[in-house]
Every structure is written in C-alpha cells, then in structure tokens.
Amino acid sequence: MGGTHKKKLRAEKAKVKLKGAKLPKGLNVTKTEFKVRKITIREQLKEAQFVDGIKQVNLKECLSKLKHHSSNFRSEALKNLRDAIALGHSGIMGSLNELIQGISAVCLDQDRDARREACKTFGALLAFLPKDAVAPFFHIISSYLRCAMTHIQPNIQEDSLLLLDVLLQHIPTLVASHSAKILHNFLEMISRVRAEGDKAGRMLTVNMGQKQTTIKWRSKVLLRLQQMLETLAEYKLQQRQEGILSGSNTSDGLITHSTKTAQYYGIKRRFAANQYCDLSHIFNRSVGSSATSNDDAAVDEFEQLRSYVDHLMPLLLESWLEVRPQQTTSCSVETLLTLDASLTLKIVLEIIENLWSLIEIYEEQVNNNDLSLWFKDQYADVFAANFLQSSYPYQQFNVDEDNTNSKKKPKKSPTSLSPYCLQQNITIGFLMCRFYANALGQESSRFNAVLNYLSSILDSSMSNKGSQDYLPSLVKAIRALLLQSGQHLCHLHKESTTKLLRSCIKAFLENRFGEISSKILIILCEIVQSHELCNVYGAAEFSEFLKFLPNLLLRPTVNLACLVAMSKLGKQQNQVFLDALRNILPKVVEHLQNIQVTGAPNVLEGKKHIMNLFYWTHPQDRVNASELTKIIDTAESSITDKRISGYCKYILTLA
Known part of the structure; x- marks a missing residue:
C-alpha cells in the first residue's frame, strides 16, 4: 500500500515543470472549429407527434390509472386524457370503447373532484368526436347516467345533472332519441310512488339533512327536465321537417301557368310518399280506441305522451302550490314572489309548454286531436285555478335592495329572472x-x-x-x-x-x-x-300599419310572407295601402336592384312578388304619363338583370 503511494509521488516529480515560461501564442486558446452531427433516431422521424415541448400521454397507462384506488391518481389520469384529446392523439379512436367505459365509471366515483373531472373530460371528448362515432357507445353513457341519477348518495345524484348538461350541450339528438329511458329517472329524483286504494300516483319527496333546500334541489331537477323536453320537441320537429323535405320534389315545387302547354297538377302528397295512410286511425276520434290502430309506433307514442302528462302534471302543480303566495284579501304584499318561487313558476310553465309542443307535433303527424282534447279536459280548469289566480300578474321581491348591505355577492341563478316576472305572466296567458x-x-x-x-x-x-x-x-x-x-x-x-x-x-x-x-x-x-x-x-285600427307597410320595400331585405300579405291587400283593393304604395313607387323601383327577398325560391321569383304589386296601383290610370316614363327609364337604367327590368316594364305598362 505504501509503496504505491511513493511510486505516484516519484512520477509526479519526474514530470516536466514549466516554471516562468508561457505557452506559445495559439496554444492557450480553445479551438472551436470542430464539427458535430445531430443524432437522430429513425423511428422518431416516422411519428410527427414526438416533438419537443409537447407533453406525451400514454393512453393505456391513463386508462389503467382510472381504476386506481387513489382518487388523486384518477383525477390526474382524467387531466392527462384531456391533454391527449386536445392534442388529437391518434389512439383515441382505437380506444374509444375503453375511454367511454372508464370515464363513465368515474362519474359514479365517491370523490367529488374525480366526478367533476370526469364531466369535464366527457365534454372535451364529445366536442372532439363526431356524433356518429359516439352513437354506438351511447348506451354505455346512458346506463351510467341513469345509475347516477338514482344513486343512493345525494352528492352523486347532484353531479349526474352536470353530466346531463354536458350531453345536452354536445349530443342533444342522441339524448332525445334515448329520452324515454332517461325521463323516468327525473321522477325518481324528486318523488316516490304512492298507492292509495286502486289509484297509484306520485308524491314529492323532502330531502332532510342536506346543504341545499328541497325547493332548490327540485328546481335543479325540473330545470334539466325542461331542457330535456325542449330538446325532445326540437328533435321531433326536425325529424318531421326532414321527412317532408325528403319526400318532396323540390324541382317541381314551383308551378308556372302557361296557356301554350297542358297543365298537370299532382294530387298525391309529396311527403312520406311511400308511407301508407292508416284511415282507421285518422277517422277514429275516441281516446281509448287508438290502441286498435295498426301503427304500433303511433300508439306507443300516444301512450308515452299520455304517461308524461299523467306523471308530470300533478308533480308540477304540487311544486307550485308549495311556493306560491297565499291567497289573502287584505294586502298586496303577498302577491310578491320569492326568488325560489319565481324560478319554480318559470320552470313549471316551460315544462307545460313543452308538453303542449310535443302533443302538437304528434297530432300533426297522425292527424288526430284526441290527446289534446284529453289534456284540456283533465287539466284546463286545474291550470286556471292554480296559476291565474287573484294575485296575477306576479312580481318578484327586489333582491338587489336586500343585498346592498351584504358583503358577499349573491350567486347567479341558473336562469336570469326579471323582477317583473314578464316571461312567467306572458306564458300563463299563452297557455x-x-x-x-x-x-x-x-x-x-x-x-x-x-x-x-x-x-x-x-x-x-x-x-x-x-x-x-x-x-x-x-x-x-x-x-x-x-x-x-x-x-x-x-x-x-x-x-x-x-x-x-x-x-x-x-x-x-x-x-x-x-x-x-x-x-x-x-x-x-x-x-x-x-x-x-x-x-x-275594425278597418280604422289598421290604417297606420297599412300606411307603413309599403315602406318595407325600401329596406335591404323583406320577407316573402309580408309580400304575400301585400299582394292580398292589393287584390282586395285596400285604398289605404295602395295610396301609400303609389306615393313611393319611384323609390321602390329604384331600390329594386338592391333589395333581397328572404324565403323566395330564387332572385327572379322573389322580385316578381314585388313587381306584381305595381299592377294593383293601376299606374296607367293613376300616375302621370311623364312620371311613368321616368319610372320606366329608372328601371331600365338601375336594374342590371334584363329579365327583371323587362318584367318591371311589362307590369308598369300593362293596361
């Protein structure tokens, strides 16, 4: 051991020592002329997603972490999945089943933060995917949603409404198509079955020991129910319009009369041409005998809508009776509604309005008004007695004055409400x-x-x-x-x-x-x-409106329905309207080049509706010859389309 140390010391002493001398010039400078070559891996060149500065996410690892026992791991995995979705990870479509299954399962998690992260991740995923890609897996989402809505823990029930909000925002048509399975769960969230003798119904439940009041919880549930029914009504209306458009031939939608050729007019309907018409269902006017129809889908929808009304209307009326002001004859202060009462009234009225919309769409489809007659017979008097009472019109307490001295700002309500309850009072009149x-x-x-x-x-x-x-x-x-x-x-x-x-x-x-x-x-x-x-x-009530009506022809756009009304007024020889049109006739002709007719099949046909109005003013008899010549010259000079200018001249010179 010691000998080795001595050998090293002797080797150090044997080295040449540069004492008092300097290195020659050029040897004490570091040379930077060396060349380098970038090291690349060929597999990285094939995949463009591996770029510096971008977070790499392993989908399989994230999916496995969704089942981890720690809630922090599950939340972190959901955040990583959102990052992968934002980057458009190539493995999302291949792992779609596992993604939807895993995220849906976290919606039933015991941890509140994990459930909220799952709803956010669902929103990002549904915004990224097309609707057709989600449709095969929607039954998975629907199953977990229904489990969450009827869960034994109130917190999970409350967060299920957030998941429903995400679904209504991104895939409303899929929610509407599966609405029959989901709507029943709304009833379970705010009511329970009550059996009294031979009659079975539902009664509202009370949430004891919760942070929020029963009325607030019920308003949250009813608000989502209203949004669901509104989405369902829009979906059915869109289906009906698409069926009419697909069955109609747009090429022959415009029929032009001609004396030179024979005229043929179709007598068959142009919508749903291949669908057989069930005469027994059309001429059947009784409510109970609708079940004898051969159209099973129509019968099922009839019973479905009737069950909606049977279950919802008593609960809606009971919800309003709990919060409405008491009937008194002394003071008018009791007519004022609290914020909860105003919100409940708004949601209840909107649900009833949506029920009417669904019934109207159904009856237009089957050409039968049995359901609306039954609805009126059962609930017309009940509605008038409970909603249009002596305290109508309703008003709300001015909450701003109560919160002026409060340091905390009041939380925003789910829907913006007017202190005058305008929407509620107007909707009552409509219903x-x-x-x-x-x-x-x-x-x-x-x-x-x-x-x-x-x-x-x-x-x-x-x-x-x-x-x-x-x-x-x-x-x-x-x-x-x-x-x-x-x-x-x-x-x-x-x-x-x-x-x-x-x-x-x-x-x-x-x-x-x-x-x-x-x-x-x-x-x-x-x-x-x-x-x-x-x-x-009385004709005198419309004089001001009729004088104003021709001024619409001087605007940039005019609706076809307004032109049809003007044409009918011209045929009726309404002098108030015709005199007003005759006074601005030169301006209308000059503006004919720039005006656009909304709802017309094409530009020529739309402007023909305007020029046809000139005929009813009788320009040959009521307009001076010199002024009429100026109007015709204006039409020929300002209108670039020769078809329109020629037709305008023809109408103005027509005897």
Whole structure:
C-alpha cells in the first residue's frame, strides 16, 4: 500500500515543470472549429407527434390509472386524457370503447373532484368526436347516467345533472332519441310512488339533512327536465321537417301557368310518399280506441305522451302550490314572489309548454286531436285555478335592495329572472289560450286580465328592463290572442282585445320589439289578410300599419310572407295601402336592384312578388304619363338583370 503511494509521488516529480515560461501564442486558446452531427433516431422521424415541448400521454397507462384506488391518481389520469384529446392523439379512436367505459365509471366515483373531472373530460371528448362515432357507445353513457341519477348518495345524484348538461350541450339528438329511458329517472329524483286504494300516483319527496333546500334541489331537477323536453320537441320537429323535405320534389315545387302547354297538377302528397295512410286511425276520434290502430309506433307514442302528462302534471302543480303566495284579501304584499318561487313558476310553465309542443307535433303527424282534447279536459280548469289566480300578474321581491348591505355577492341563478316576472305572466296567458282554445267563454274574466296585462306591458317601458328572455313567449302570446283567438275574444272583450291590437301596432311602428320585430310583422300581416278579423277589429285600427307597410320595400331585405300579405291587400283593393304604395313607387323601383327577398325560391321569383304589386296601383290610370316614363327609364337604367327590368316594364305598362 505504501509503496504505491511513493511510486505516484516519484512520477509526479519526474514530470516536466514549466516554471516562468508561457505557452506559445495559439496554444492557450480553445479551438472551436470542430464539427458535430445531430443524432437522430429513425423511428422518431416516422411519428410527427414526438416533438419537443409537447407533453406525451400514454393512453393505456391513463386508462389503467382510472381504476386506481387513489382518487388523486384518477383525477390526474382524467387531466392527462384531456391533454391527449386536445392534442388529437391518434389512439383515441382505437380506444374509444375503453375511454367511454372508464370515464363513465368515474362519474359514479365517491370523490367529488374525480366526478367533476370526469364531466369535464366527457365534454372535451364529445366536442372532439363526431356524433356518429359516439352513437354506438351511447348506451354505455346512458346506463351510467341513469345509475347516477338514482344513486343512493345525494352528492352523486347532484353531479349526474352536470353530466346531463354536458350531453345536452354536445349530443342533444342522441339524448332525445334515448329520452324515454332517461325521463323516468327525473321522477325518481324528486318523488316516490304512492298507492292509495286502486289509484297509484306520485308524491314529492323532502330531502332532510342536506346543504341545499328541497325547493332548490327540485328546481335543479325540473330545470334539466325542461331542457330535456325542449330538446325532445326540437328533435321531433326536425325529424318531421326532414321527412317532408325528403319526400318532396323540390324541382317541381314551383308551378308556372302557361296557356301554350297542358297543365298537370299532382294530387298525391309529396311527403312520406311511400308511407301508407292508416284511415282507421285518422277517422277514429275516441281516446281509448287508438290502441286498435295498426301503427304500433303511433300508439306507443300516444301512450308515452299520455304517461308524461299523467306523471308530470300533478308533480308540477304540487311544486307550485308549495311556493306560491297565499291567497289573502287584505294586502298586496303577498302577491310578491320569492326568488325560489319565481324560478319554480318559470320552470313549471316551460315544462307545460313543452308538453303542449310535443302533443302538437304528434297530432300533426297522425292527424288526430284526441290527446289534446284529453289534456284540456283533465287539466284546463286545474291550470286556471292554480296559476291565474287573484294575485296575477306576479312580481318578484327586489333582491338587489336586500343585498346592498351584504358583503358577499349573491350567486347567479341558473336562469336570469326579471323582477317583473314578464316571461312567467306572458306564458300563463299563452297557455290559457292552449287550454281554452275552443271554450274562451268559460274563463272570460281571466282572459280579460291577460289582455289588460299584455297591453300594459306593450304601452310601458317595463319590458325594456332586465333580460329579454320573455320575447319568444310574447310572440306566441300575441299570435294566440290576436290571430288564433282574436275573433272569439272580440265578442267577449271587444275593448280589451282592440286595445291590445292597438298597443301592438304602436309598439311595432315605434320599433320597440327589438329582435322579434320581424315575427310581429308577420303576425300583423296575417291578421290583415283575414277578412273576418279585419271586420271584427275594425278597418280604422289598421290604417297606420297599412300606411307603413309599403315602406318595407325600401329596406335591404323583406320577407316573402309580408309580400304575400301585400299582394292580398292589393287584390282586395285596400285604398289605404295602395295610396301609400303609389306615393313611393319611384323609390321602390329604384331600390329594386338592391333589395333581397328572404324565403323566395330564387332572385327572379322573389322580385316578381314585388313587381306584381305595381299592377294593383293601376299606374296607367293613376300616375302621370311623364312620371311613368321616368319610372320606366329608372328601371331600365338601375336594374342590371334584363329579365327583371323587362318584367318591371311589362307590369308598369300593362293596361
């Protein structure tokens, strides 16, 4: 050992020592002229996903971690799966079954954070995948969703609503097609079966010992139920429209009359041409005998809709009775609704409206109104007695004043609510028209209250405050009251109905309807076209509207339905309308090049509807010859399409 050390010391002493000397110039500088070559692996060149700076995710490892006993591992695996989905991992489509199965299982996890992460991952996955790729595996998602909705733990039940929100947002058509399996679980979340003698029904349940009140929990469930029914109604309406379009031949949709050739008109329906028509079902008017129809699908849908109404309506009425203000005759403070009561009323009314939409779509399909007659007979009086009571119209407590001194900001409600309860009050009026479509006289006083309320809404600035969610309901209510039931209401309440029409026309002319102005315009045009309604309301009520109507031809766009109404007014020789059109005829001809007709099959046919209006003004008799010549010259110079300019000249010079 010691000898080795001495040998090393002697070797060090034997080395040449540079004392006092420096290295020559050039030897003390590091040389940087050496060449390097990048090391590459050929397998990396084949796969472009392995790029520096991008997180690599192993799908198999993530799927295995979803079954780990630690909730942190499961949450981390879900986050990694979201990263893989965002990067478009190539193995997602190949592992789709395992992905959906694994993520769905975590939705029933005991840990709250893991369940929330699973819902987020589902949202990312459904946004990435096309609908056709999810359809074969939707039964897996549906099974886990139903298990979560009826789970014994309330927290898992509550988070199942989040999963349903994700499904309704990304794949609403698949949810609607499987709605029959899911809707029953909503009832289990807020009620239980009650058997009393021979009658079996449901009663609302109370959640004891929970952080949130029973009313708030019930509102959450009913809100998702309303969204589900709304999605189902849109899905069925879309199916019906697609069936009509697929069965119709669009090439021969436009029939042009010609005296030179023989005219042939088809007598067969152009929608569902290959579907046999069940005459026994059409001419069968009784409710019970619908089961004898050969169309099993129609019978199943009939029984399904009837079961929806039978189970939902008692629960909806009971939910409203728990929160509505008590009937008192002394003070008006009790008519004010709390926030929970206002939200419950809104959701309950929307569910009833969705039930009516489903019934209407079904009856149009089978050409039979048995179901609506049964619905009116069972629940019309109950609805009027419970919703259109003495406290109508409803208002909500001003919660902003109560929260001014509070340091904490109030949480946002699931739906924005107006303190005036505009949407709720308007929807009640619309549903009253649905329940009493052919028997308005039974609730004459209540309809008078609805008419006066809508008139006050249109006349005041109350409707301009807060949310604008009530506008679609306002369109439906105005159509139902003034157009569909206007003739009957005029016989019952002439003054109130005419006042509502006058307020509606005034609000439209002052452009106070906002985004629904076009829909209100179509309703007014349909009213003007009806000779019976014009006589009932009085021609003087429409004078201002008729003077304004030709000014629509000076706008950039005009709806085909408005042009049809103008054409009918021209055929009726309505002098107020024709005089207003005659005054702006030169401007209309000059603007003919730029205007667009929405809803027309093509540009030529759309502008023909405008030019045909010129015929009813009798320009040869009512317009000076020199002025008519200027109008024709303007048409020839401003209109580039020779077909349109030639047709315009032909109409203007037609005797």
